[in-house]
Amino acid sequence: MLVKRGIAVAPGIAIGPALILGADVFRIPQRFVSVDAVDSELDRLRVALNAACHEIEHNEQLAREHLGEQYSGIFAAHLQLLRDPKLVGEIEGLVSNRHYSPEYASSFVLKRHARQLQNLGNKYLAERVHDLLDLERNLTRHLLGERRGELEHINQPVIVLAHNLTPSETANLNRNFVHGFATEVGGHTSHTAILAGALEIPAIVGIGSFLNEISGGETVIIDGHQGEVIIEPDEATLIEYREAEKEATTKRAKLRSQGAGEAITKDGVRIHISGNIEFPDEAEHCVELGADGIGLYRTEFLYMESNAHRTEEEHFQAYCQVVRTMGERPVVIRTLDLGADKVPGMMKDVFSDATNPELGLRSIRVCLADLKLFRTQLRAILRAAVEGDVRIMFPLVASLTELRQARMLLRDVVEDLEDQGIPFRRDVPVGMMVEVPSAAIRAEEFAREVDFFSIGTNDLIQYTLAADRSDPAVAKYYNTADPAILKLIRMVVTAAADARIPVTVCGQMSSDIKFVPLLIGMGLRHLSVTPQAVPVLKDLVRNMTIGQAEEIAKRVADFEIARDIESYLRGELKKLSPDSAG
Numbered sequence: 001m002l003v004k005r006g007i008a009v010a011p012g013i014a015i016g017p018a019l020i021l022g023a024d025v026f027r028i029p030q031r032f033v034s035v036d037a038v039d040s041e042l043d044r045l046r047v048a049l050n051a052a053c054h055e056i057e058h059n060e061q062l063a064r065e066h067l068g069e070q071y072s073g074i075f076a077a078h079l080q081l082l083r084d085p086k087l088v089g090e091i092e093g094l095v096s097n098r099h100y101s102p103e104y105a106s107s108f109v110l111k112r113h114a115r116q117l118q119n120l121g122n123k124y125l126a127e128r129v130h131d132l133l134d135l136e137r138n139l140t141r142h143l144l145g146e147r148r149g150e151l152e153h154i155n156q157p158v159i160v161l162a163h164n165l166t167p168s169e170t171a172n173l174n175r176n177f178v179h180g181f182a183t184e185v186g187g188h189t190s191h192t193a194i195l196a197g198a199l200e201i202p203a204i205v206g207i208g209s210f211l212n213e214i215s216g217g218e219t220v221i222i223d224g225h226q227g228e229v230i231i232e233p234d235e236a237t238l239i240e241y242r243e244a245e246k247e248a249t250t251k252r253a254k255l256r257s258q259g260a261g262e263a264i265t266k267d268g269v270r271i272h273i274s275g276n277i278e279f280p281d282e283a284e285h286c287v288e289l290g291a292d293g294i295g296l297y298r299t300e301f302l303y304m305e306s307n308a309h310r311t312e313e314e315h316f317q318a319y320c321q322v323v324r325t326m327g328e329r330p331v332v333i334r335t336l337d338l339g340a341d342k343v344p345g346m347m348k349d350v351f352s353d354a355t356n357p358e359l360g361l362r363s364i365r366v367c368l369a370d371l372k373l374f375r376t377q378l379r380a381i382l383r384a385a386v387e388g389d390v391r392i393m394f395p396l397v398a399s400l401t402e403l404r405q406a407r408m409l410l411r412d413v414v415e416d417l418e419d420q421g422i423p424f425r426r427d428v429p430v431g432m433m434v435e436v437p438s439a440a441i442r443a444e445e446f447a448r449e450v451d452f453f454s455i456g457t458n459d460l461i462q463y464t465l466a467a468d469r470s471d472p473a474v475a476k477y478y479n480t481a482d483p484a485i486l487k488l489i490r491m492v493v494t495a496a497a498d499a500r501i502p503v504t505v506c507g508q509m510s511s512d513i514k515f516v517p518l519l520i521g522m523g524l525r526h527l528s529v530t531p532q533a534v535p536v537l538k539d540l541v542r543n544m545t546i547g548q549a550e551e552i553a554k555r556v557a558d559f560e561i562a563r564d565i566e567s568y569l570r571g572e573l574k575k576l577s578p579d580s581a582g
């Protein structure tokens with residue numbers, strides 16, 4: 001039995017025979033063409049480009065129909081690249097002037113761009129390298145007249161193990177037969193990971209080299225909860241996972257029905273469970289899963305999809321889509337949290353010199369340094385607020401000065417809109433994220449100046465414990481259950497209660513079911529979580545009392561070590577909801 005660990009990107013358990021997809025490299029037979037063949041070779045290139053574009057359009061349509069607009073955007077970006085006159089001109093130039101074969105010229109150009117992107121050292125852009133390589137293979141395949149048949153001809157259940165799956169391959173996976181997949185490369189933010197989540201196929205990426213240890217046909221288990229691939233499991237493990245797989249299937253079916261209605265504890269207290277989103281199309285998924293609202297809309301992802309600044313109209317349209325989808329439910333729009341790892345291409349100059357981006361120009365600091373950018377967004381939010389229950393939230397606030405500056409600018413924007421006679425809502429509630437320790441420590445003062453708090457545990461943990469949230473080398477220091485974190489959360493909850501303002505936890509901590517009874521016991525009544533967690537948490541809430549939660553919070557205060565707290569919470573979860581404890 002061989003166990004490999006990677007990054008779990010889509011939960012669930014899948015068991016089946018391994019289908020191995022190789023590195024998928026096409027051999028280019030010929031690098032140069034004769035001078036008198038140049039014209040006909042250019043024609044061949046154009047035919048292949050057209051065929052590749054048609055195929056991408058087809059994939060785009062498939063993704064739009066089955067997965068929604070934001071996923072089809074991935075293919076729209078591919079199409080834009082392949083139709084970019086500059087890029088096509090570069091390839092044609094190499095065929096015309098250097099007499100490269102079209103295969104060699106396109107591979108040369110696309111791989112060179114991929115290398116350049118990779119060298120920028122930016123995590124988001126590095127993921128886009130896969131898109132360019134996907135295009136390179138796609139175009140080469142059309143030129144060579146070959147087709148990668150394996151995936152299209154699957155007609156029995158398999159677990160796909162690959163070096164990499166491109167976004168188009170992932171979007172085309174036949175869910176009836178591909179029960180799970182695992183790849184050697186990839187990260188949390190890769191398009192492949194995003195698509196796997198949307199398709200709900202248990203998936204693990206970023207395992208590192210392991211394909212050479214397998215020959216295909218072996219029984220494989222994908223544990224999309226733990227991020228484990230188990231190859232040739234022993235009998236006991238297989239039986240255990242088969243049971244878990246059966247239970248998971250029944251649970252999934254039950255899940256959607258659990259999302260409907262309010263989450264009220266057995267002793268009658270309502271807990272509001274909202275969804276966190278990055279793209280406007282996700283709002284619909286939140287409604288389907290029963291979210292009570294959008295507790296965190298990470299608007300910076302609007303910039304991640306484009307290499308250009310966004311106009312007020314683009315912001316406005318995106319926000320209106322979310323607000324209209326959510327109807328009467330509240331939508332918390334967080335202002336841009338750019339910087340750190342979320343750096344769009346056109347802004348890389350602004351951030352490129354940062355020696356420690358997480359502590360550098362990021363988030364509200366970027367907005368306060370670029371008032372034009374900030375104004376554009378604030379105007380769009382206030383305008384979209386006419387459509388529903390919109391709230392504004394400022395991220396990464398560390399001092400009262402920053403908060404006051406942001407609020408001052410908001411007042412300015414209100415006056416401008418008024419002067420211009422543009423419809424907008426003036427009484428939009430204004431809140432802040434508490435994700436820097438200074439904000440938690442001074443929560444009492446901040447609470448007097450905002451309408452609500454939202455605790456961003458992802459950053460609060462990294463800044464309190466000095467452990468980079470995305471660096472695997474310090475993952476063992478990044479402890480959600482550290483007593484220092486819990487103490488800060490208590491301070492914020494107390495300050496909010498004293499000031500009678502609502503407080504939410506929107507960091508990943510509230511999506512982790514074992515922490516939910518503790519958070520409720522600490523006084524939280526609002527949680528904002530990854531959409532898939534909404535029905536699970538609603539079910540848990542309906543199976544507990546506030547008294548039980550408070551008892552858990554009281555007991556936790558006696559522990560001194562994060563590990564002990566976590567194992568205690570795991571035990572309590574088992575008692576409250578044996579099903580969800582797994």
Ligand code: PEP
Pocket residue numbers: 296298337435455456457458459460506507508
């Ligand atoms: C957080 O820091 O907890 C948070 C929700 O914000 P983000 O993950 O976008 O930094």
Ligand code: MG
Pocket residue numbers: 395435456458459
């Ligand atoms: Mg944050």
